[in-house]
Amino acid sequence: MKLTESLRISWRAITGHKLRSTLTAVGVIIGIAAVIVFMVLGGAFEQNIVQDFEEDDGEPGMWVNTQQVGTGSFQFVTAPIYTETDVENLEAIDGVDFVGPEANLRASQFSIGDTRQTGGFGVQAVSPDQYNSEDLIEGKMFESADEALLTQSLVNMTDGQASVGDQIRVNFDDGAAEEFTVTGIVEGGFGTGPNAAVYLSLEHHYNTTIETPRGTEEKAYSSLIIGAEDASVVDDVKKRATEYFDTESDAAQLKQDDQDIQVQTIDDAVDQITSVIDQLTVFIGGIAGISLVVGSIGIANIMIVSVTERTREIGIMKAVGARKRDIIQLFLIESSILGAVGAFLGVVVGIGVGYLGVTLIGWPMAYPTDWVVIAVVVGLGVGILSGIYPAWRAAKVDPIEALRHE
Amino acid sequence: MTSTQSQRQNGASPEEAVVSLESVRRTYYLGEPVDALDGVSLSLPEGSFTAVMGPSGSGKSTLMNMIGCLDTPDEGTVTVNGQDVGALPDGKRARLRGAELGFIFQQFNLLPRLTAAENVTLPMVFQTVVDEGRRERAETLLTRVGLGDRLDHTPPELSGGQRQRVAIARALVNEPSVLLADEPTGNLDTETGSTIMDLFEELHEEGRTILMVTHERHIAEHADRIVHLVDGQIEEIEDLGGDSA
Numbered sequence: 001m002k003l004t005e006s007l008r009i010s011w012r013a014i015t016g017h018k019l020r021s022t023l024t025a026v027g028v029i030i031g032i033a034a035v036i037v038f039m040v041l042g043g044a045f046e047q048n049i050v051q052d053f054e055e056d057d058g059e060p061g062m063w064v065n066t067q068q069v070g071t072g073s074f075q076f077v078t079a080p081i082y083t084e085t086d087v088e089n090l091e092a093i094d095g096v097d098f099v100g101p102e103a104n105l106r107a108s109q110f111s112i113g114d115t116r117q118t119g120g121f122g123v124q125a126v127s128p129d130q131y132n133s134e135d136l137i138e139g140k141m142f143e144s145a146d147e148a149l150l151t152q153s154l155v156n157m158t159d160g161q162a163s164v165g166d167q168i169r170v171n172f173d174d175g176a177a178e179e180f181t182v183t184g185i186v187e188g189g190f191g192t193g194p195n196a197a198v199y200l201s202l203e204h205h206y207n208t209t210i211e212t213p214r215g216t217e218e219k220a221y222s223s224l225i226i227g228a229e230d231a232s233v234v235d236d237v238k239k240r241a242t243e244y245f246d247t248e249s250d251a252a253q254l255k256q257d258d259q260d261i262q263v264q265t266i267d268d269a270v271d272q273i274t275s276v277i278d279q280l281t282v283f284i285g286g287i288a289g290i291s292l293v294v295g296s297i298g299i300a301n302i303m304i305v306s307v308t309e310r311t312r313e314i315g316i317m318k319a320v321g322a323r324k325r326d327i328i329q330l331f332l333i334e335s336s337i338l339g340a341v342g343a344f345l346g347v348v349v350g351i352g353v354g355y356l357g358v359t360l361i362g363w364p365m366a367y368p369t370d371w372v373v374i375a376v377v378v379g380l381g382v383g384i385l386s387g388i389y390p391a392w393r394a395a396k397v398d399p400i401e402a403l404r405h406e
Numbered sequence: 407m408t409s410t411q412s413q414r415q416n417g418a419s420p421e422e423a424v425v426s427l428e429s430v431r432r433t434y435y436l437g438e439p440v441d442a443l444d445g446v447s448l449s450l451p452e453g454s455f456t457a458v459m460g461p462s463g464s465g466k467s468t469l470m471n472m473i474g475c476l477d478t479p480d481e482g483t484v485t486v487n488g489q490d491v492g493a494l495p496d497g498k499r500a501r502l503r504g505a506e507l508g509f510i511f512q513q514f515n516l517l518p519r520l521t522a523a524e525n526v527t528l529p530m531v532f533q534t535v536v537d538e539g540r541r542e543r544a545e546t547l548l549t550r551v552g553l554g555d556r557l558d559h560t561p562p563e564l565s566g567g568q569r570q571r572v573a574i575a576r577a578l579v580n581e582p583s584v585l586l587a588d589e590p591t592g593n594l595d596t597e598t599g600s601t602i603m604d605l606f607e608e609l610h611e612e613g614r615t616i617l618m619v620t621h622e623r624h625i626a627e628h629a630d631r632i633v634h635l636v637d638g639q640i641e642e643i644e645d646l647g648g649d650s651a
Contacts, residue, residue: 005531009520016519316515319476320576321504321532323497399476403515 001326003333010334013306021338024302028342028382029349031292032375035285036350036368037357042281043366044358046274051364053270060231061097062238062265064245065223069260078104080208080220081254089249090226093240095233098129101221103206106173110198112166115158121196123170125206139164139184145204148180152187153196170198213253220254226263238263285371295342296382303335303390307397314394315402324395331391332384339383343376350375423449423485424583424615425473430482432468432638442468444638445482450584450617455610457626458619460635466619467588469635473617474586475503487583504532508577512589514569516561516576522548523557526576533580547575551605567598574605585609587618591625603628 014021064082068075082101090099103125109118128141142149148168155162162168164182171177180200210220228237245252245261255261264272307314314327351367358365426449432442442465450456450473460466471477472484478492478499485491487506491499508529509515516525526544548557551571561569570590577585587606591599607628610616618629626632632644 001532002534009531012519312515313517316517317528317532318500319474319503319509319515320529321500321580323500323532325497326500326532400471403511403513 001322001329003329006326006329006333007337010330010337013310013330013334014337017306020302024298024338025342025345027295027298028292028339028379029295029346031289031295032343032346032379033350033353034288034291036347036371036375037354038281038285038288039368039371040351040354040366041357041363042277042284043368044354044361044363046277046281047366048363049273049277050270053266053273060229060234061225061227062234062241062263063223063225063269064241064261064263066251066255066259067262069258076223077256077259078222079255079259080210080222081251082221082224083210083212083250083254084218084220085212086249086251087221087224089244090224090241093237093244095229095237095240097227097229098127100127100129100225100227101202101206102126102223102225103202103208103221105200105205107170107198108173109171110168112158112162112168115161117157121154121157121198123172123198123200125202125204126199127202137185137187139182142183142199142201145201146178146180147183147201149184149186149199150182151195151197151199152185154198155185157196168198210254212250218250220250234265238265292378292382296339296386299335299338299342299383300386300390302338303331303387304393306334307331307390307394310394311397311402312405314397315399315405318397318399319403327395327397328391331394332387335387335390336380336383339379339381339386340376342383343379346379347372347375422451424452424487425450425617426485427469427472427479428483428485430472430479430484432465432472432477433480441638443472443479446635446638446640447482448633448640450615452583452615453610453613454631455606455616455629456618457629457632458617458635459621459623459626459632460641462621463637464635465638466635468638470586470588470617470619473584474507474509475499501533504529505580506583508580508582508585510570510573510577510585510587510590512592514561514566514573514593516569516572518561521558521560522553522564522572522575525561525572526579529576529580543579544575547578548572550578551575565598566594567601570594570598570602571605574602574609578609583615585614585616587616589620590618591620591622599625 066077066079066081068077080103087099087101090096105123105125107123109116110121111117136149137152139149150162150168162182164184166182167179168182169177169179180198186199206219206221208220209217212218226237226241228234242263245263249261251261317327317330351372355365427446430443430446434440434442444465446465446469448469458466458469468477472479472491473486475484475486475491475494478484483490483492486502489502491502494502517528520528523541523544526547527540530540530543545554545557548554548571551574553568553571553575556564556568556572561572564572570593590606591602594602603625606616606618616629618626620626627646629646631646633640634642634644
């Protein structure tokens with residue numbers, strides 16, 4: 001029996017039961033669409049983050065921080081292990097423009113004007129050399145102990161009320177409360193700190209010390225920013241910095257055995273984030289894939305019903321010369337059509353819903369081309385797989401019995 | 407009755423027979439063994455019109471299924487157009503069935519979603535006949551049975567008599583060696599039934615070989631001879647003095 005003939009006859013069987021076929025296909029459509037939607041959202045989210053990073057890419061540089069080993073990514077350790085000596089040694093490396101220590105100060109509340117905010121922000125002591133004047137949206141760098149910079153995110157927290165010249169009151173966790181004059185507002189967070197942040201002068205506000213391996217007391221920080229002189233030397237600087245941390249640094253000796261010193265450029269960070277989002281997307285896509293399994297069971301179910309229902313027709317076809325393989329072919333093609341149509345519409349619906357979602361959230365659209373191909377192949381595979389058993393049952397029908405069948 | 411006797415009575419040698427059954431036995435196990443056919447020998451000479459009569463349970467349907475290659479004997483041989491049916495593998499038997507046999511059923515047995523023309527084409531589809539000419543062949547045959555104006559109607563849109571005509575056209579489409587009719591008028595009123603029988607007579611006059619199962623004497627009398635089956639055995643072959651070979 002020719003394929004085109006089977007296609008025609010199977011198509012007639014499908015359109016003969018419009019409602020049933022539609023509902024069966026809907027099972028596959030939902031499964032495929034769910035997977036595609038999550039792939040679109042995941043891809044868009046990723047692109048959005050990558051875009052943010054690339055837009056942020058004002059200065060060539062890298063972060064140095066400590067991460068817990070073996071617990072997956074982004075488990076930052078806040079222990080201060082980067083000593084003043086480390087900072088000086090790093091600054092001496094060729095191509096290094098500045099080394100800016102990042103030091104978190106524990107604070108839980110700030111108030112500015114009528115706004116009082118508890119949590120959701122950070123206070124960091126930073127070195128002024130890590131900022132260029134273009135980083136400042138308005139105002140200028142702090143100069144003394146009672147001056148502070150705010151990030152735009154923090155200003156947004158106050159509904160835009162905070163501005164240069166205002167007084168901000170910060171309640172530190174050790175019970176102290178201090179007032180600062182806002183001297184400037186900067187675009188975003190720097191390094192690994194929170195986006196909403198108050199930046200204070202490192203010189204005046206940071207005095208955490210640690211005993212170095214040499215037995216002396218030195219200021220120490222939980223992370224560093226290394227600025228490179230220009231983009232072309234970033235990789236070299238990274239290599240030398242990594243080398244330094246591997247060999248003679250204080251930090252290497254101060255860190256715990258299960259901790260790792262990471263020197264990350266923006267590209268590294270993007271890679272790391274991308275890989276986490278990818279894993280997450282595939283995981284959620286996998287869960288969505290369960291509905292595809294349900295959809296395939298739907299096809300199998302309807303095909304079995306249809307074999308029982310069409311027993312007589314199978315008998316007739318056998319009486320006029322259909323072989324077992326002809327019958328198998330007919331039923332397999334029928335289930336494959338259901339799977340393929342379901343997959344095709346599922347992709348269309350998935351891209352559509354994904355596009356809608358992405359547009360509403362404001363992420364850039366991502367077309368998961370590879371997943372579209374996978375979805376169509378899986379849909380077709382699902383159709384064939386779920387048709388195998390019903391087709392085998394159909395082929396086994398005894399024509400004598402079938403023709404007697406009412 | 408032995409096979410030699412039946413052959414002598416048929417007046418046909420086995421070489422001329424399109425179908426021949428040789429001591430065919432078919433046993434069903436329904437709690438206890440039942441011989442649906444108990445040593446039946448019969449041959450259908452080319453161009454003959456044979457009716458099979460008998461009470462229900464006499465083995466009429468089993469005989470039909472044997473000749474129709476739907477069933478195979480437990481003992482003995484069934485030969486259709488020179489091929490030993492019992493020795494053929496499943497797929498070849500299906501092909502032989504489609505090529506050499508044309509079924510006409512009491513229930514018409516058309517595929518409800520296909521048009522009259524498509525139903526007629528179906529046996530050609532399973533024989534992988536080339537596309538060209540198929541539609542024309544179906545049209546010719548449907549016109550031949552008086553349905554030239556109903557080509558694209560589906561079975562539910564046709565009357566019982568019309569459906570049986572479609573079934574007859576379908577049975578003829580591959581130029582089979584034998585037409586097998588199982589109570590072809592059983593679902594039709596007397597008048598329609600007699601027009602269908604007229605059609606059978608015409609086909610017989612064209613020289614086609616026909617085997618028809620019926621339980622109605624007046625229908626059976628259209629044939630050249632009537633085979634009376636009782637308890638799986640041929641009780642009598644009644645020659646109606648037709649123009650059989």
